[in-house]
Amino acid sequence: MALMDVVEWKNKKGEILYRFPEGSISLGAQLIVMEHQEAVFFREGQALDSFGPGRHTLKTGNIPILEKLINIPFGGKSPFPAEVYFLNKTEIPNMKWGTKVPLDLQDPVYHIAVPIRAFGNFSIKIIDTKSFLMMAIGTWQAFTSEAVESTLRDQIILQKLQDLIAEFMEKQGITILKLPGYYDEIAVSGRAKIMDDFASFGLELVRFAIESINVPQDDESVKRLKKALADKAEIGIMGQDDYKMRRTFDTMEKAAGSEGMAGGAMGAGMGFGMGNQMSQMMGKTMGGVTGTEQVVCPSCTTMNPSGAKFCSSCGKEMIMAMACPKCGAKISTNAKFCPECGTGLEGSACVKCGIKLKAAAKFCPDCGAAQS
DSSP: OOEEEEEEOOOOTTOOEEEOOSOEEEEEEEEEEOTTEEEEEEETTEEEEEEOSEEEEOOTTTOGGGGGTOOSOSTTOOEEEOEEEEEEOSOEEEEEEEOSSOEEEEOTTTOOEEEEEEEEEEEEEEOOHHHHHHHHHHHOSSOOHHHHHHHHIIIIIHHHHHHHHHHHHHHHTOOGGGGGGGHHHHHHHHHHHHHHHHHTTTEEEEEEEEEEEEOOTTOHHHHHHHHHHHHHHHHHHHOHHHHHHHHHHHHHHHHHTOOHHHHHHHHHHHHHHHHHHHHHHHHHHTTSTTTSOEEEOTTTOOEEETTOSBOTTTOOBSSOEEEOTTTOOEEETTOSBOTTTOOBOOOOBOTTTOOBOOTTOSBOTTTOOBOO
């Protein structure tokens, strides 16, 4: 077994953990720890001591437990067996996560189960060296960034992702197809919910991002959901009654296009029933003219039942009145004779300009000529 005099790790960008090659380390060897690193000595699964950045001379003075590990003297440099792990304490960015298979989510608005895929990235930083090492040593055969990424993705992110998105949609009251507009909000909420799981591994979840949430466009449930959204938008534009009327016309057209005797009979039956339904809707839409005669209020133009004396909307009289020029009785402006004295209400022509005047007019409103 080789005898080590210098122990160090010249890590490359993105590497998070390194195990120094096995061998006996000589007492008095130089341990070199870079600025962004930490070195930990292990022996039989027990963490002996850790060293921060700098050059350290290994001796019993700075590692007291070495006295129990040192063998017989070797020219003043007693060898001792130990494992040395180097850890990168900087932020490890751009780790990837993504669903391996679609996740089935229930749309909270339309109650349709829809498969989704989601992808994103995250970055981590070691904050508890011993907790991270105990997890790593018991989990991975190879200490690579890919191994770290895979473990965190499968054991934490994907385990929580489905509930995380479903809870967000329920809270916001949005449909699955609206999720692309909420990536940042979902990511913030998601980070808050899984950061404690990362901390249990000795890690800080520095950043968590969602890059894409998508649905398979050819899936039948997605088509149904899109149709539901389109129908809702159309109702908003047309109004409930007009939309129902249009759907009735569409159904009648399909029935009319049916082929064969059975299809024709079915179409006729549907047409009769839907025609009656359409008549009722049109009556409702047009103010009910199919049932009771309606008249327009001369003040606010609201439709009112024929015979109403006052408008149901503005409260004003439905019939505009004027006084009879002879007896003074209050009569309708449309009346041709006074119902009290029988005086004719048709006006004569102006003696000067010839325009038609109101009954009993003394002066012409157009030319001002006296009518006596």
